[in-house]
Amino acid sequence: MTTDAAAGLGWIVPDWPAPARVRALSTTRHGGVSVGPYGLADGRPGGLNLGTHVGDDPVAVAENRHRLAARLPAMPRWLEQVHGCAVATADGIAGAGVPQADASIATTPGHVCAIMTADCLPVLLCDAAGTVVGAAHAGWRGLCDGVIEATLARMAAHAGTDAKWMAWLGPAIGPSAFEVGPEVRDAFLAQARDAERPAVEAAFRAGAPGKYRADIYALARTRLARAGCTQVHGGDACTVSDPGRFYSYRRDRTTGRMATLVWLAA
Secondary structure, three states: OOHHHHHHOOOEOOOOOOOOOEEEEEOOOEEEEEOHHHOOOOOOOOEOOOOOOOOOOHHHHHHHHHHHHOOOOOOOEOOEOOOOOOEEEOOOOOOOOOOEOOEEEEOOOOOOEEEEEOOOEEEEEEEOOOOOEEEEEEOHHHHHHOHHHHHHHHHHHHHOOOOOEEEEEOOOOOOOOOEEOHHHHHHHHHHOOHHHHHHHHHOEEEOOOOOEEEOHHHHHHHHHHHOOOOEEEEOOOOOOOOOOOOOOHHHHOOOOOEEEEEEEOO
16 A cells, blocks of 8 residues: 555554565554444544444444455454463464454565554564564553563564564554553563663653553553664554544543554565
C-alpha cells in the first residue's frame, strides 16, 4: 500500500528508517463500515473496527477486514491477545487457526504480523538488514512481564544475536491519560535493573490521590534498550485524547479495535 493511499484513508504509515523491504501500517477508526460506538467519532457510519470480540456486527467486521486485506499482500496473522508474552509466527498461515499470543514475527515476504489495540501499545520491530519483522502487543502487564524481550529473542533466532534492531511505537494511551494504581508502578520497579530505576521512576508521575500517571512509551523504551534496541521511533500519539482518529477503551469502554501491521516485501 502506498503512503498516499494510507493517508487518504486516514491511516498511519510509520515514519522510521526501516529497510526498504520492511513495510508497516497502523489503521485508525476511518475506512470501514461499522456503525454506532464502532463508527466514526461524530456518530456517522464508516468505522474500521477490526475486532471480532467487542460486540460489533460480525458482517461489518468481516467487511472491514476484507477492506484492510485488499491493501496488504495477504490477510494478517490475527492473534487471540491475552496480555501475555507468547510469540507466534506469521509465516505459513494458510489453514492455520488463531493462536493465543501477544506477538508475532515473520521472515517470509508477504506474511503480515498484526496487533490489535484500543489504548495498549503496539510495538513494531525489524532488524537493520530487513530479514525479520515483528509486532508486539504491549499492554502494561505484557510490557512488564517481557513481551518485547520475548519478541526480539525470537527474531534474534533468525537474524542473529548481533543484529541491529529498530522499533516503532504506535498509537497508545498517552502519559496524561494513563492513570494507574501504585501496584503498576511497584510491578515495574520490581522488574527494573539498577541502571533502569531512575527512568522507570520518572515514567510515573503523581496523579489523583493514590494514583500515578504512567508513560507507557517511556517504559517501552526502557525495555527495548534492555533488549538491545536503542533506535526507537514513534510514540507521539494519544488514543484517549484523539477520538476523531482513534478507538479508546479507556475513554469509551464499548469501542472498536485498530490494527498495527508489519511485513516484508518480496
